[in-house]
Amino acid sequence: MGGESRGLIWGGVVGRDMSDLVTFGETMLRLSPPGQERLERASELEFRAAGAESNVAVNAGRLGLDTTWLSKLPDGALGRKVTATVEAQGATADVVWSDEGRQGTYYLEQASAPRPTNVIYDRADAAVTTATPDELPTERIEGGDAFYTSGITPALSDMLEGTTADLLALARAAGTTTVFDVNYRSKLWRPAEARPVLESLFPDVDVLVTALRDARNVLGLDGDAERVARDLAEEWGFETVVVTRGAAGALAWHAGDVIEQPAFEADTHDAVGTGDAFVGGFLARRLRGDGVPAALEYAAATAALKRTIPGDTALVTPEEVEAVLDRSGDDIAR
């Protein structure tokens, strides 16, 4: 039985006095050589902080929602770098400060074909891997309109697998719309490990987002995006399924309808975080009451803008997204 019957809140018609969107997950420090230099030879690194769930909170927060990112961080300068980054960009960071556990980190080497952009994770034993529902401000989830996390979170530790399940269940119980992005990471787990864990979470998910590739490789589905979306919706009773296909655009199944959304062309400067920009844009409009087609188009425009911006987040304004939708615009605005 899909989301419709649950009376999901889209557009905040029922008054709530808390965040529109709450997210939970790990945010790492991001260390990357300038330009296309190799790590091995770099003598300085760009220093940012990013993670799927704080990215989505930032992206949606900039586009009009009141958003809060929940996490657990090591007490100290590295953890403060993370919260300072999130708050500077427009979301609220509500974190548990821990005396134990590391600050997760990743190294990013940007490249161009045929050299792939390379990510080296150094995130084992991060403080967040021991986060439990008890220590997190779960009332924010219960009081929010929507709750978002991704498949990265349960992949990080056994503890987080349980915490993710608990938070989704708790949100569901409180009437908060649950949004989940499969976000498979091959450097964290194998498809055979991931599939049962992800599927165990699906019953508490209202809106599922997945790359077509992940649906095939990890969830074992066949066929094109429409086939995949229908199969997922039918099997798990999602209210909405969004399937992304990179340059080939996205497709959504929603309450029986299928909506196609092509990607906007973009001259890519930094591709990392494109998926989170898509989700942030989608939720920004959906939680303000737009229908799925309008939200998808907004999502695609946000994702295209993201690709022009260094770092993992879509550091944009609603006006800039609108301008992409309007295709108005010279090359130089002056």
Next chain:
Amino acid sequence: MGGESRGLIWGGVVGRDMSDLVTFGETMLRLSPPGQERLERASELEFRAAGAESNVAVNAGRLGLDTTWLSKLPDGALGRKVTATVEAQGATADVVWSDEGRQGTYYLEQASAPRPTNVIYDRADAAVTTATPDELPTERIEGGDAFYTSGITPALSDMLEGTTADLLALARAAGTTTVFDVNYRSKLWRPAEARPVLESLFPDVDVLVTALRDARNVLGLDGDAERVARDLAEEWGFETVVVTRGAAGALAWHAGDVIEQPAFEADTHDAVGTGDAFVGGFLARRLRGDGVPAALEYAAATAALKRTIPGDTALVTPEEVEAVLDRSGDDIAR
């Protein structure tokens, strides 16, 4: 009554002992984040100085003319940054130092599609906005072969509207060829404000340069570039009208002839200042006596080179422009 009847000086056949080209206008500080970073998040900014009229003086100065840029600047380190920049690049800066008025500034965010490169002007109340013919070294204009300014100048203040008119009239009276680039800036004024001001200046202009887009949106003309050029020439008696169309190349009307000049292909690194490079290249050859077709081709090559260079000016040599015209050249010269 076109320029022909005025016996315009092209090629310096009549001996003069002063600059070949004199320009007048505002030059601003240019503050831009590195790469495609957003201003909001940048922690350092590239610091340059640029303005249409000093750009043209620099560009033409590098390509063989003796050029002087006139302006009014606030006395102090910021004003000195401007003159140091202009003089380092090959033009003479002859400025009035003022105790009043600001140093105009602009912030530039470079971007790639679908995000437009964005300009934020912070140029209100610049010292130059109070410049009068009385305080400027107008003898340089009277003694020069040509005088150049653009539609940006009269847009900056009422005072400058009058000063621009006076300088053009004074140049005309002295037999100095007058060159004017419409250079419409939507962040400075609206088309309905701009048109009457610009048209009031046209009677004293010998050579008009305009983007096709500006001719349509601001000057209210219809038709293709040729139509626009003819209409302008017929209505205002210009000796030459140059209509630029970006990647579609330029077209000139000159003494009844129409000359088409395609753009040279360029892998664009920094598009700002392309128009000024075109004008600088055009005048460099025209004032050395070349005909309009040769000057247009040189202008197009200079503009293509500009697009490969950071900053607003075409920091090139005549040999480099010739190499583009000769299409000689490996990818790496060694």
Next chain:
Amino acid sequence: MGGESRGLIWGGVVGRDMSDLVTFGETMLRLSPPGQERLERASELEFRAAGAESNVAVNAGRLGLDTTWLSKLPDGALGRKVTATVEAQGATADVVWSDEGRQGTYYLEQASAPRPTNVIYDRADAAVTTATPDELPTERIEGGDAFYTSGITPALSDMLEGTTADLLALARAAGTTTVFDVNYRSKLWRPAEARPVLESLFPDVDVLVTALRDARNVLGLDGDAERVARDLAEEWGFETVVVTRGAAGALAWHAGDVIEQPAFEADTHDAVGTGDAFVGGFLARRLRGDGVPAALEYAAATAALKRTIPGDTALVTPEEVEAVLDRSGDDIAR
């Protein structure tokens, strides 16, 4: 008569549900060449944002208070740079977004003796200069424990002179402790202009902070710091007067007592903002209920740390201030 009779709130004994400290004033963009390079020759600038009142909000916010900075900013990327900076550092920015007015800016050339560090203000017509009590969230001031602004604010415009007076009066009326730092800036006004304006504000001020130099040059007082503090307290009925003397330390008059506080030695890296660090440290402890002597010592330690940190704010933790007070500490903590 003095503050004692007003039942000022020190330590938050009376429960309030809003910020401990609210500040109001201008925050500018800060553009400075790297190292000791001169502006005239710099090709890149460090890009920060700072202002006395947001500095105090940040400094006190990091040291344990819940602080909010109020202001008015131009809507756009430059204004967002300011709020992002303030929020990243630990204070709340509650600003009026304006379609009119500039973003104030200052250029800073760091130097060493005998060359003075030089500040070039470019802050005329900033959006904040038109801020009125009507448009500001004055309920935050009324609901706060303390309200802080400085003598820079009324110097910026006639409008702000009135707004400053109104906000102090409104705070006073609401029982919010008012704190005012003379902060005389010779590039904004002359002593003879400043004195009557400042003195017109003093009746609504509970805690006055002033450099000894300003007390002499601007307020026309004679004698040593103790004499100055007593005279000020007696004339205006301040609850507390703090007189700062740079390396010679600070002195406070409080309810008839005089407290001396020497400065902690510091190897100065960036002196800008030292006074704001002192005030932030002082208020952080005073509003948590410490007495004036303890608050002064904490203030002096915070100020010493500030001098080691680039930028205008004391980006420190309470633990770091405590370590200075404990004089514990190797040169390298590892």
Next chain:
Amino acid sequence: MGGESRGLIWGGVVGRDMSDLVTFGETMLRLSPPGQERLERASELEFRAAGAESNVAVNAGRLGLDTTWLSKLPDGALGRKVTATVEAQGATADVVWSDEGRQGTYYLEQASAPRPTNVIYDRADAAVTTATPDELPTERIEGGDAFYTSGITPALSDMLEGTTADLLALARAAGTTTVFDVNYRSKLWRPAEARPVLESLFPDVDVLVTALRDARNVLGLDGDAERVARDLAEEWGFETVVVTRGAAGALAWHAGDVIEQPAFEADTHDAVGTGDAFVGGFLARRLRGDGVPAALEYAAATAALKRTIPGDTALVTPEEVEAVLDRSGDDIAR
């Protein structure tokens, strides 16, 4: 006659206890403005060290060989910059330290079309120009499997013309396979000067590498790559001739067979050193016993990767080259 009859060592089947590959030539300091900035205006330069022969030693060294680069350098910090760079990247530097002679240098301006990337050599009187076989550790050449140098070396001085000839002869006499890349540099000598010198070396060369353009312009050959390769092999008795044609790929003649190898597509970030990457990849496989077709394919993949990496060397791993060959790979590996 060809190498076959000489029993060349490919794959190290005969046990040797020294380097697989020894190279000899000049390595210069490389000074380049960031991005596409012009030298004339740059205020900082990237500082690297590179040269064809150390590039080949590094490239092959990273891909599995034990390689040593021989040269002569001025004793001091500049020479140490060179050896530190070579050794950090994975080759051994065995150099003669000299009290005479300069450190060769080149300035590199990266550009995009229509502006060519420009190289300014400042390498006259480098210490290496006086290197003689007597002072070099020639036993390394005699004990190696292969010896490589390029046409740059004899172009640098009369002394080096003789030394190059001597080293090739000495290698040949010791049974070390000799590899020579024509590497014509128009800024060092003219075709008419180069041809007789190069041809005088050919009798001691086993494997010749040449750009098709150099074969035509310098060696005076006609026809397509196959024709050129055959003519060279027939005239000089090379075991193998490799003809490179940039984006059009490479072609080899080997023992009567002709092998075509297309180029892998690459989004070029820094093209300098592509040829050396090709040679390094070729020798890495060839000296490990692979046939010419496999070595050519490996060479082409290495060259494509090089184009994505700043600096002159292919700072890659064997796994990365394999991944290009497998065409496996997302755009982002995470």
Next chain:
Amino acid sequence: MGGESRGLIWGGVVGRDMSDLVTFGETMLRLSPPGQERLERASELEFRAAGAESNVAVNAGRLGLDTTWLSKLPDGALGRKVTATVEAQGATADVVWSDEGRQGTYYLEQASAPRPTNVIYDRADAAVTTATPDELPTERIEGGDAFYTSGITPALSDMLEGTTADLLALARAAGTTTVFDVNYRSKLWRPAEARPVLESLFPDVDVLVTALRDARNVLGLDGDAERVARDLAEEWGFETVVVTRGAAGALAWHAGDVIEQPAFEADTHDAVGTGDAFVGGFLARRLRGDGVPAALEYAAATAALKRTIPGDTALVTPEEVEAVLDRSGDDIAR
């Protein structure tokens, strides 16, 4: 019993065909904000690699010894950054490449008084923590003149405690002089934990180096440096004990004699690694046959130079150390 009776090798009088000095320990990546910026606000980090034992290998290697650093690193770009750094600076890196374990990292905030320079270790579970004698090339230790490690190594893991003991015992058995620096790190273990472990290693140590502070706080000794040195020598039978006291200089006990060595004055730029520079300089001379007094003086000069150089190593030449000893030298050598 002391070293004398063991016939220790000083000066390499007995011919050996391997490294003069072998070291073993962890080398970390070093991430530090530019200047005195705080980590929390930094947007870029300097990226180096350093560790006590590779520092000593580099420092002694530059000053004339043939040195090798042994360790275990994670296979990949981060590990290669470490070996590239060590080899570029003049030591040989002979490491075990591991598929398990992290690359240890530390963050360094440089500061000036009263703010301490701060180190944040992120080194748990580094690959090196599982290193065993079996997998290390222990023949290098057995074939070397001296073996060096420090008290950091056994602090890193139980496994490394055993490995350290085994390597010292193995060196001792092979007649290799053993050198051990107490190098207590309060962020790794407490004094009560450290003391028994360190003391368990002392029977196999020939030369002990310790800060006076560590001798008191960790080893529980009383008195001045001479007292401490004598007590240590008597209790454990060390051949040599070197006690360092920062700016107060060093003192050595050797075979019954006490040698005082004052510190050379230095204007400190980066203090990290001063102790390793001292040890490197000491061993460079001692292993070349100098007596303890000459080696101590050389050590002190090397340490003073180190303080002027960014990064953890003394990137100097023997000539530069000699110049300090000669006190020859202008401020500018030109």
Next chain:
Amino acid sequence: MGGESRGLIWGGVVGRDMSDLVTFGETMLRLSPPGQERLERASELEFRAAGAESNVAVNAGRLGLDTTWLSKLPDGALGRKVTATVEAQGATADVVWSDEGRQGTYYLEQASAPRPTNVIYDRADAAVTTATPDELPTERIEGGDAFYTSGITPALSDMLEGTTADLLALARAAGTTTVFDVNYRSKLWRPAEARPVLESLFPDVDVLVTALRDARNVLGLDGDAERVARDLAEEWGFETVVVTRGAAGALAWHAGDVIEQPAFEADTHDAVGTGDAFVGGFLARRLRGDGVPAALEYAAATAALKRTIPGDTALVTPEEVEAVLDRSGDDIAR
């Protein structure tokens, strides 16, 4: 027969229509690692241009004179970097462009005690070494009030030794005051080589500047600064002799009088070019008619300011020099 009898022009009382001061000498590119990094490890270099004679032209030009620097440079981007730098800073560059000869370069490693700042010259065969009076615009020297060169110039080549002599003689003959700074450089020649060359020039010198150290080591003089100055004046008939002693200040002998000038204290940031700042300041006032005592004081203030500024030149204004003389000034001017 001192200068008095020659009726030297001080203060330009006799009208001239050309530059006040003309200088001749080599200007090099200056390449220096950031901060105190070592060249061997630097990955980027600051890129400036500087030389004693252009430094003096710039310094005096900024302080009120009309100055021209003469030289010979290689045609191309490196030579243009030099002229752009000189002209940006406020002097005129009138150079002969050459197709032969290199661009002189020097590498600068800034350091702190006990490590000396180190200069590595790479200036052999610079284009300027072949400069002859015939190709230089000597009419500028003849038309100027004063001509300056230094002992570096004749040290560069035999040709330049002759050219220096010719230019001094030609200036003397034209009634142009000649100023010569001994400026001994031990990396260019030995004292025994320098002395006869320098002494051969002295008969045509009016004003001699020398470091006390050079007077002793190179010119073979004994005694204190006064003794040295008197001896030089008596032997060679100089109008003025200025002896500099670094932190100990300067002393001048002029027409029989001795004037002492202490140094102003300075917190040194970059000491290179201090001597040229002294000369520039001295000539700026002397050529405007000030007496020797006033000019010496101005020189000392200019030199003190120079020490706070990166690069070789005193990038200051007359107002800044006046402020040092007035000792007015806070640490921060705002």
